[in-house]
């Protein structure tokens with residue numbers, strides 16, 4: 065067993081959180097080169113942390129040794145959302161997953177098909193008649209409407225005031241969550257954090273009211289699930305409607321439209337429109353290069369190893385999806401957008417991605433995410449051509465809290481049926 069490269073530094077003084085939060089990609093790239101290893105040590109949130117940037121290491125942590133690397137019950141997510149599946153371990157987590165997964169699969173998922181289509185139509189049908197669009201904001205509004213409609217039965221056309229109130233509360237709640245991690249001295253006390261807690265209390269009131277009175281849709285099903293504590297349903301609903309999920313959905317849709325924008329990508333758009341298999345590969349490549357979340361944390365519950373490096377009990381480990389997805393051992397030309405790799409050299413290797421987690425604790429919303437993203441992308445491909453407008457915008461990315469363009473990017477959309485490229489498709 066060899067010792068991990070890198071330095072966990074002294075408490076507080078050696079902490080590298082700010083550097084990481086400013087530029088997590090640059091942080092990892094610099095150390096990958098310095099240590100010549102895709103697994104190394106640093107100090108984050110004032111704790112010695114192992115950063116895992118290889119496919120092999122990620123699979124060890126999330127899959128093969130998933131009973132050793134556990135979720136952290138003291139994670140900040142617990143302060144914001146209460147005890148939810150996200151920070152639970154062992155048998156309780158297994159039972160919760162079993163119950164909650166039933167809400168996002170099979171008949172439940174099928175019953176949402178029409179909602180997915182109608183929410184996409186409503187947001188995307190008039191793109192060509194407006195000014196160039198800030199794509200991330202456009203898709204975030206789309207994701208928010210999807211989430212609040214599916215999970216809470218609150219739709220802007222039916223309940224405009226309540227819809228507005230909930231979106232504002234979710235944003236305040238979220239800002240408390242992201243303002244806290246970098247505040248090392250007083251981690252849980254800042255004005256942003258207390259506003260966030262107030263927002264959470266009001267959201268919980270709305271959610272409890274819905275759980276008591278709405279008997280249809282996901283709220284109704286959740287209310288009748290056999291869950292361990294009475295508060296469990298409302299805490300999970302709070303998690304499901306959090307600003308986190310619309311941001312992640314918007315991130316994927318933004319990356320998709322940017323990767324396929326402009327006349328130079330016209331052939332790719334046409335191919336994706338005609339071949340569902342190619343669209344699948346495109347979306348895998350979007351997930352690989354621009355995963356919405358930078359990664360996830362675990363804690364070792366006993367002395368163990370990652371890639372042969374010794375890892376002591378109690379060690380915090382973080383897998384970094386951006387870096388894992390660019391591991392050259394698995395992905396040749398890792399920085400290039402090459403959708404055909406998924407029918408060529410990387411065929412059948414979707415399980416080596418961690419955009420939606422990996423192993424037994426992967427994302428329970430993965431199939432819903434897949435259906436929604438495919439519906440939205442198919443709608444765009446069928447109805448529009450699109451390009452950066454103006455063409456010379458800064459397309460660099462930031463990665464936290466969710467990956468997206470560093471500055472608002474604008475695209476203009478041209479209807480295919482107006483240009484004659486798709487004369488027979490219904491409007």
Ligand code: HEM
Pocket residue numbers: 149150151161304309312313316356357359360361418419420421422424425426427428429430432433
């Ligand atoms: C683009 C959309 C999404 C992305 C990128 C995403 C990403 C992820 C990732 C990376 C994890 C694993 C975290 C870890 O390993 O620590 C995860 C877990 C989870 N996701 Fe998602 N997710 C998305 C959508 C959703 C949706 C729509 C739901 C459903 C409401 C959802 C619910 C969950 C839950 C409950 C977990 C925790 C699972 C567990 O701990 O066993 N996610 N997600």
